[in-house]
Amino acid sequence: MTTKEQLAEIRDRYVDALSDADPDAARAIIQDAIDNGATTPQIYLSVLTPAQVKIGELWHRGTINSAQEHLATAITMQMLDMQRQAAKPRPPRGLRALVTPVEGEAHFIGARMFADLLVMDGWDVDFFWMGSPIQDLIQYIQGRRVDLLGLSTTMPEYMANAREIASQISELPPPRPKILLGGAAVRDLTNVDMHEIDGVVTNVAEAANQARVLVGYTEESPTLDQLLVTIGQNVRTARTANKLTQKQLSESSGLDRTYISLVEHGKQNLTIGAMLKIADALNVPINNLLHAD
Numbered sequence: 570m571t572t573k574e575q576l577a578e579i580r581d582r583y584v585d586a587l588s589d590a591d592p593d594a595a596r597a598i599i600q601d602a603i604d605n606g607a608t609t610p611q612i613y614l615s616v617l618t619p620a621q622v623k624i625g626e627l628w629h630r631g632t633i634n635s636a637q638e639h640l641a642t643a644i645t646m647q648m649l650d651m652q653r654q655a656a657k658p659r660p661p662r663g664l665r666a667l668v669t670p671v672e673g674e675a676h677f678i679g680a681r682m683f684a685d686l687l688v689m690d691g692w693d694v695d696f697f698w699m700g701s702p703i704q705d706l707i708q709y710i711q712g713r714r715v716d717l718l719g720l721s722t723t724m725p726e727y728m729a730n731a732r733e734i735a736s737q738i739s740e741l742p743p744p745r746p747k748i749l750l751g752g753a754a755v756r757d758l759t760n761v762d763m764h765e766i767d768g769v770v771t772n773v774a775e776a777a778n779q780a781r782v783l784v785g786y787t788e789e790s791p792t793l794d795q796l797l798v799t800i801g802q803n804v805r806t807a808r809t810a811n812k813l814t815q816k817q818l819s820e821s822s823g824l825d826r827t828y829i830s831l832v833e834h835g836k837q838n839l840t841i842g843a844m845l846k847i848a849d850a851l852n853v854p855i856n857n858l859l860h861a862d
């Protein structure tokens with residue numbers, strides 16, 4: 570995990586690299602952030618998204634021209650590929666989503682981010698970078714089991730297309746996909762007619778959870794052995810991100826080094842008290858140690 574201040578600094582450096590049309594510098598900044606423990610949602614939501622908005626402002630003010638803006642977007646697309654390759658998806662959940670901008674919509678980076686977050690959450694995802702004619706989209710959905718349709722709308726004038734898709738899907742025989750709507754246009758909820766749309770996402774950090782709830786997915790509790798392995802992996806990841814040795818963690822948590830080693834190998838049924846000491850020493854909330862990425 571990376572702090573808010575660190576993320577703001579990474580974002581500013583990344584914007585500078587984009588304005589300088591320097592893909593190598595941009596790549597190095599994002600790689601460095603990944604190496605230093607920034608998570609995918611952090612990079613997507615706190616670095617790449619605000620950087621794209623900033624690039625839009627610079628273009629609006631005439632500080633950069635359209636060609637530079639296009640290059641900036643192309644670089645950000647490369648960063649998404651890099652991030653997806655670096656990320657470790659969860660085991661498959663057996664859920665399939667189709668994520669697409671609505672017909673007419675040319676902005677697709679946000680849709681692609683949501684698609685990636687679902688992939689990392691263990692979904693199978695079909696991602697279309699461009700909206701399809703509504704009839705073709707409906708036909709596609711009929712020929713393939715799709716649990717969730719994620720629609721992205723940036724320009725309010727294309728909201729009508731989202732409504733039309735939802736209305737045609739509601740007429741399909743079950744099982745029908747649930748529809749989740751996101752994108753810059755939904756930030757102003759007065760743009761949204763919820764009729765036949767199952768959910769609207771304004772906080773993308775929560776979107777994968779919301780998607781699972783929407784399709785009625787329930788997770789079985791992990792076994793004790795699985796949970797201990799997850800805790801162990803999380804402790805090791807947080808320790809290395811903090812550049813601590815096992816000995817240093819043992820000293821700052823007041824626990825034996827052998828104990829820390831057993832925890833990291835998933836072999837120690839640790840007490841809540843010990844977990845709290847480790848979480849404090851690593852400066853992470855205790856919850857972060859319990860969940861698989």
Ligand code: B12
Nearest residue numbers: 618621625675676677678679680719720721751752753770
């Ligand atoms: C890059 C860009 C373009 C690129 C798009 C490239 C691409 N492949 O995506 C190009 C050059 C093609 C483009 C074209 C146009 N653009 Co433009 N563009 C931008 C810019 C600079 C950045 C957009 C972006 O990448 N944002 C970053 C992404 C990550 O943010 P996001 O889309 O909101 O997504 C986040 C969430 O909303 C969410 N999300 C998104 N979708 C979904 C879906 C689901 C299901 C979920 C759960 C979540 C989710 O996930 C993301 C997480 O952070 C913005 C500036 C700005 N202020 O945003 C203007 C902007 C969006 N564009 C604008 C305009 C006007 C246009 C054009 C009409 C320009 C023109 N005159 O031709 C055309 C539109 C063409 C069309 N038919 O759509 C306006 C829109 C104004 C409005 N509200 O109507 C903006 C705001 C610029 C401005 N200030 O005027 N644009």
